[in-house]
Amino acid sequence: MKKDRKKRLFGVLLIIGSSCLGIGLILYALNSNLDYFLTPSELKQSDENVVLSSNTRVKLGGMVKKDSFFINENKVNFEVTDFEDSISVIYEGLLPDLFKEGKGIVVLGKYNDGIFYADEVFAKHDENYMPPNLELD
Amino acid sequence: MFESTLRTLIVIIFLSSVILFTSLIKNNNNSQSKVDLNIPLPEFSLQTLDSDKKIKNENLEDLFILNVWASWCITCRVEHPFLEDISKTIPIIGLNYKDEKNNATEWLSKLGDPYIFSLYDYYGELALDLGVTGAPETFLVHKGRIISHHIGEVDQKVWSAKFLPTINKINND
Amino acid sequence: MIGEISHFLAFSSSIVFMACFVLAFFSYSSNTSSISIFVPKIFVLGSLILITSFLLFVYLAIIDDFTMAYIASHSNSNLPIFYKVSSIWSAHEGSLFLWVLIISLWGLFFLIFRNHSTTTFYPQTIGIISLVVACFLLFLLFISSPFERILPFGVPDGADINPILQDPALAIHPPMLYFGYIGFVIPFAFVTAFLLSGRFEQFPIAEIKSFILSTWIFLTIGIALGSWWAYYELGWGGYWFWDPVENVALMPWLAGTALLHTVYVSSRSKNLIAWTIFLSIIAFTLSLFGAFIVRSGIIDSVHSFANDPTRGLYLLGMSAFLVSAPIMLFVKNLSKIFAVNRVKDFSKEFFIGTNNVFFITAVFIIFLGISYPLILEAFSDSRVSVGSPFYNKVFAPLTFITSLFLVFSTYSKWSREIPLIEILKSSASIFALTILSSIVIIYFVNNYEWWLIGGIFFGNLIILRYIALIIDSVISKKYFNQGSALAHIGFALLIVSISLNAALSNERTFSMSVGDEVKFNENTIEFDNISLQKNSNFESLSADFIFSNGEDTFELYPEKRKYFVRGEITTESDISIKPIKDVYITIGEQQSNGKWIVNVQENYFVRLIWISAIIMSLGAVLVIRRKIYV
Numbered sequence: 001m002k003k004d005r006k007k008r009l010f011g012v013l014l015i016i017g018s019s020c021l022g023i024g025l026i027l028y029a030l031n032s033n034l035d036y037f038l039t040p041s042e043l044k045q046s047d048e049n050v051v052l053s054s055n056t057r058v059k060l061g062g063m064v065k066k067d068s069f070f071i072n073e074n075k076v077n078f079e080v081t082d083f084e085d086s087i088s089v090i091y092e093g094l095l096p097d098l099f100k101e102g103k104g105i106v107v108l109g110k111y112n113d114g115i116f117y118a119d120e121v122f123a124k125h126d127e128n129y130m131p132p133n134l135e136l137d
Numbered sequence: 138m139f140e141s142t143l144r145t146l147i148v149i150i151f152l153s154s155v156i157l158f159t160s161l162i163k164n165n166n167n168s169q170s171k172v173d174l175n176i177p178l179p180e181f182s183l184q185t186l187d188s189d190k191k192i193k194n195e196n197l198e199d200l201f202i203l204n205v206w207a208s209w210c211i212t213c214r215v216e217h218p219f220l221e222d223i224s225k226t227i228p229i230i231g232l233n234y235k236d237e238k239n240n241a242t243e244w245l246s247k248l249g250d251p252y253i254f255s256l257y258d259y260y261g262e263l264a265l266d267l268g269v270t271g272a273p274e275t276f277l278v279h280k281g282r283i284i285s286h287h288i289g290e291v292d293q294k295v296w297s298a299k300f301l302p303t304i305n306k307i308n309n310d
Numbered sequence: 311m312i313g314e315i316s317h318f319l320a321f322s323s324s325i326v327f328m329a330c331f332v333l334a335f336f337s338y339s340s341n342t343s344s345i346s347i348f349v350p351k352i353f354v355l356g357s358l359i360l361i362t363s364f365l366l367f368v369y370l371a372i373i374d375d376f377t378m379a380y381i382a383s384h385s386n387s388n389l390p391i392f393y394k395v396s397s398i399w400s401a402h403e404g405s406l407f408l409w410v411l412i413i414s415l416w417g418l419f420f421l422i423f424r425n426h427s428t429t430t431f432y433p434q435t436i437g438i439i440s441l442v443v444a445c446f447l448l449f450l451l452f453i454s455s456p457f458e459r460i461l462p463f464g465v466p467d468g469a470d471i472n473p474i475l476q477d478p479a480l481a482i483h484p485p486m487l488y489f490g491y492i493g494f495v496i497p498f499a500f501v502t503a504f505l506l507s508g509r510f511e512q513f514p515i516a517e518i519k520s521f522i523l524s525t526w527i528f529l530t531i532g533i534a535l536g537s538w539w540a541y542y543e544l545g546w547g548g549y550w551f552w553d554p555v556e557n558v559a560l561m562p563w564l565a566g567t568a569l570l571h572t573v574y575v576s577s578r579s580k581n582l583i584a585w586t587i588f589l590s591i592i593a594f595t596l597s598l599f600g601a602f603i604v605r606s607g608i609i610d611s612v613h614s615f616a617n618d619p620t621r622g623l624y625l626l627g628m629s630a631f632l633v634s635a636p637i638m639l640f641v642k643n644l645s646k647i648f649a650v651n652r653v654k655d656f657s658k659e660f661f662i663g664t665n666n667v668f669f670i671t672a673v674f675i676i677f678l679g680i681s682y683p684l685i686l687e688a689f690s691d692s693r694v695s696v697g698s699p700f701y702n703k704v705f706a707p708l709t710f711i712t713s714l715f716l717v718f719s720t721y722s723k724w725s726r727e728i729p730l731i732e733i734l735k736s737s738a739s740i741f742a743l744t745i746l747s748s749i750v751i752i753y754f755v756n757n758y759e760w761w762l763i764g765g766i767f768f769g770n771l772i773i774l775r776y777i778a779l780i781i782d783s784v785i786s787k788k789y790f791n792q793g794s795a796l797a798h799i800g801f802a803l804l805i806v807s808i809s810l811n812a813a814l815s816n817e818r819t820f821s822m823s824v825g826d827e828v829k830f831n832e833n834t835i836e837f838d839n840i841s842l843q844k845n846s847n848f849e850s851l852s853a854d855f856i857f858s859n860g861e862d863t864f865e866l867y868p869e870k871r872k873y874f875v876r877g878e879i880t881t882e883s884d885i886s887i888k889p890i891k892d893v894y895i896t897i898g899e900q901q902s903n904g905k906w907i908v909n910v911q912e913n914y915f916v917r918l919i920w921i922s923a924i925i926m927s928l929g930a931v932l933v934i935r936r937k938i939y940v
Contacts, residue, residue: 011655022671025704026671026675026678026704029700029703029704030678030679030682030696030700033696033697033699033700033703034683034694034695034696034700035694035695035696035697036692036693036694037692037693037694037695057697057699059695071821071901071903071905071907074818074819074820074821075819076907092818092819093817093819093909094545094819094881094896094897094898094907094909095898095899095907097870097879097880097881099899104265104268108697140644140645140648143644144641144644147637147640147641148637148638148641151633151634151637155626155630157681157685158602158608158622158626158681159623159626160688161608161684161685161688162606162608162619162622162623162626211379211382211383211460212383214460215379215460237874
């Protein structure tokens with residue numbers, strides 16, 4: 001009987017312990033995998049304060065700077081600006097259908113040594129991404 | 138002990154989710170228009186539906202309504218009679234959005250034309266700069282600055298709540 | 311006129327369904343069977359009226375009645391009939407109409423296919439289903455009506471449905487998914503009726519297990535179809551994006567999968583009853599939550615419908631109202647429900663119960679991923695989003711541990727404690743075999759990421775274990791649950807294919823002009839030509855690429871399309887399908903120097919992902935067909 005109770009207690013402790021550990025790990029993973037949405041000037045600032053590690057994924061939003069777009073060795077280069085600061089972006093892949101200089105853009109990727117390496121590029125108001133409001137209210 | 142903890146946990150999770158999402162809807166409601174107000178109307182140079190002459194910012198009136206519409210947009214059709222009404226009180230400029238010229242002209246000749254003229258924005262360039270997400274959308278522009286914005290149909294209710302007070306204030310000043 | 315009749319019929323059916331609900335609950339208190347006989351009859355009446363109403367609406371869409379505002383906005387006279395019909399569920403109001411219809415159809419299925427000799431709570435179950443139908447009907451009729459007219463005259467040709475939605479997979483994806491989502495209304499209603507009855511000694515859940523299984527099949531196929539569509543249509547070459555709207559479909563699927571297993575236990579050994587009740591409520595709650603997320607517009611996504619706060623508020627209020635009673639009853643009677651059998655340690659029930667914890671954890675993780683950015687954005691300045699790295703990192707270990715417990719459970723016995731040591735001993739040979747085969751595979755893949763090693767190992771473990779079981783049953787001619795084996799092998803294949811896909815797939819972007827030749831892995835790709843083609847509702851730039859390697863040559867034709875009606879530009883990928891890999895090509899913009907951006911991908915085992923989903927569903931079909939469930 002006593003052995004049985006001991007076993008039960010052990011089981012309960014095991015459950016509590018592992019669930020605390022589990023929740024802790026999940027929250028840790030969540031916190032370290034958030035994609036922060038920043039503008040170029042915010043990103044430059046946070047870089048000076050070393051808030052972001054080079055592994056943090058960032059969503060950088062702004063305008064594609066006029067005359068900054070060129071292609072070099074299959075890699076697309078352009079600058080994203082918020083009219084205060086601008087950041088050079090390098091991207092390998094297809095640009096969305098609505099990509100254009102002087103238009104709004106969101107790029108997802110990592111910021112390293114002053115250059116933003118984009119994994120994905122979304123045009124703002126890209127209708128494939130946000131369908132227009134066509135509803136009758 | 139176990140049961141009462143579980144009981145409280147379930148009830149708390151349930152109630153807090155309901156409260157959370159109610160507040161999120163309210164929050165979302167406030168930020169419905171994603172366009173910044175009191176910013177200058179973006180620079181543009183577009184043809185109108187009925188002439189090839191390009192219209193630019195400096196050709197515009199002091200105070201006017203800019204209405205985004207298209208012949209494929211059903212809500213625009215619903216909104217149309219109301220625009221005809223208010224066109225008697227304030228100039229309305231149309232922004233014909235991603236539309237075929239023929240369809241648009243036919244639409245106006247069939248239903249009536251409340252617009253002084255309609256800018257023809259086939260590629261949605263000005264619309265993109267304005268942050269338009271679809272049609273219809275309506276902007277109030279005063280001295281080259283956007284001061285009100287509404288997504289979706291404008292009817293009497295929206296008009297008296299969102300636009301009329303501002304217009305009256307400007308007219309009184 | 312037909313539009314008004316359809317509207318009127320929908321309205322009348324809402325009254326009939328409400329009457330049905332009220333009557334069903336009279337039958338509780340009066341306890342007379344005379345009333346309860348009428349309940350199903352009234353339900354059938356209401357459903358027939360609703361079905362007629364829907365069919366009339368379909369008819370209006372087919373004959374292009376563009377005085378109906380909804381049809382005018384979402385259909386076009388040039389569309390083939392198939393898309394005219396599917397345009398009904400391409401936007402909020404019409405898809406809600408379909409949604410309501412499907413709830414009542416599930417009610418009808420329940421009446422027709424239930425086990426007629428034993429069903430205990432069926433009038434009350436039907437009553438609760440009626441209540442759900444009525445709530446959604448009120449929403450349909452008064453907040454998002456598809457029956458509005460634009461008078462005096464309609465649009466000559468209608469609008470156009472969004473071109474990326476003009477696709478066969480996408481046309482059948484919503485109905486499938488809705489059947490899957492909404493099927494959980496049956497366990498929900500059944501369990502609610504059970505809780506309301508107050509008689510907890512008997513829990514006849516076995517009566518509805520085939521409904522749970524068929525719901526799960528619909529949901530699995532529906533999700534797989536959506537993933538397949540996203541793969542070939544969106545032009546990104548991915549099959550799952552952890553998009554919020556994909557996630558809300560995955561949540562009821564996870565809860566439903568857990569439910570499937572506990573129902574198995576509860577109907578057999580009267581164990582895990584609390585779990586079964588809880589999961590029945592949760593699975594349906596999550597379906598409602600999905601409807602809320604998609605339709606309230608609080609999240610921007612490829613799938614979301616337009617933004618309207620009243621809709622969100624009504625849906626939230628309605629869901630809370632429908633769900634609160636069973637949750638409160640469940641919580642109140644916890645001790646009575648718990649009073650039944652205790653689960654023996656390391657018995658089969660024990661492992662299934664433990665895996666339930668993991669399934670619920672998975673649901674919780676997704677819920678967290680959806681709501682955390684919303685909360686942060688609402689209450690602070692920072693804007694964040696939770697992307698795929700989070701889900702991938704958290705889901706991989708969770709899947710592995712679930713797989714491990716699954717394999718342990720195959721060594722355990724019903725209602726009998728087997729020491730863990732015994733289980734480990736008897737599974738040693740399978741583990742050894744798995745390690746060997748995994749080493750071989752990983753060596754060939756030549757990638758040593760932890761998730762790949764885990765995925766290959768646990769996938770192999772399950773497959774080998776079930777193969778051993780199959781061989782065993784053939785030799786000993788013992789009874790064997792083939793459906794379950796097939797479904798679990800499907801699950802293992804899913805793990806393996808996802809891991810291999812992530813490890814092996816690769817892509818390159820080139821900048822090419824016509825006549826250029828590039829090397830990509832073993833292929834030489836030649837840009838043969840590009841031309842402008844006119845079609846009935848779009849014009850397209852169609853390119854021609856010739857792929858050649860030592861063994862064969864094939865051509866692919868990716869396109870860029872511009873649709874006339876709304877001027878939308880879409881990118882159409884082209885795919886060459888081979889047994890182990892797809893070659894996937896898309897073209898982008900033309901640059902100022904005249905070159906085109908071309909993206910080429912090799913996606914390994916991506917077909918196997920969807921095939922696994924089909925195998926899992928087939929397994930479930932076998933289980934349903936077997937009738938006896940134990």
